[in-house]
Amino acid sequence: MSDLGRKSFTDQATDKVTPESQKPTSQRLGDTASGAYDRAAGAAQPGSQKSSAQGASDTLRSGSDDAANQSRGMAQSAADTVGSATQGVKDTMGSATGNR
Template structure:
């Protein structure tokens, strides 16, 4: 991670592939909070400052 607030790409993928039916209430809440913070950080971070993984993650996860 090169910027505070950005979620690690492997954490994003892990959260996305695990069905909500297998997540507890705290895990769902954490995914929402962390995902929202990552989305805001991704929009605020200039493209030229992003790592390759962040660019891929932003593209895949629609940031």
């Protein structure tokens, strides 16, 4: 059971399990909007006022969001490293050939 106005754990899981490629654009936009609303509502509502199911769902979502953010951060760091290395090679080759 979810708290009033909040997505149930089952609805959240269904949103995650269904591949984005199988969802129509309207559903993807709706999932994004309702997910953002639910995150905001979960952050604004004190834990003492949440049902146990909603509290557990918010905790799981928070952990999932943290993991996703860390993954994006690591991917960006790797991309930055490759970009820096590529630029270094270009600079070195430019210096060696007299082209910059």
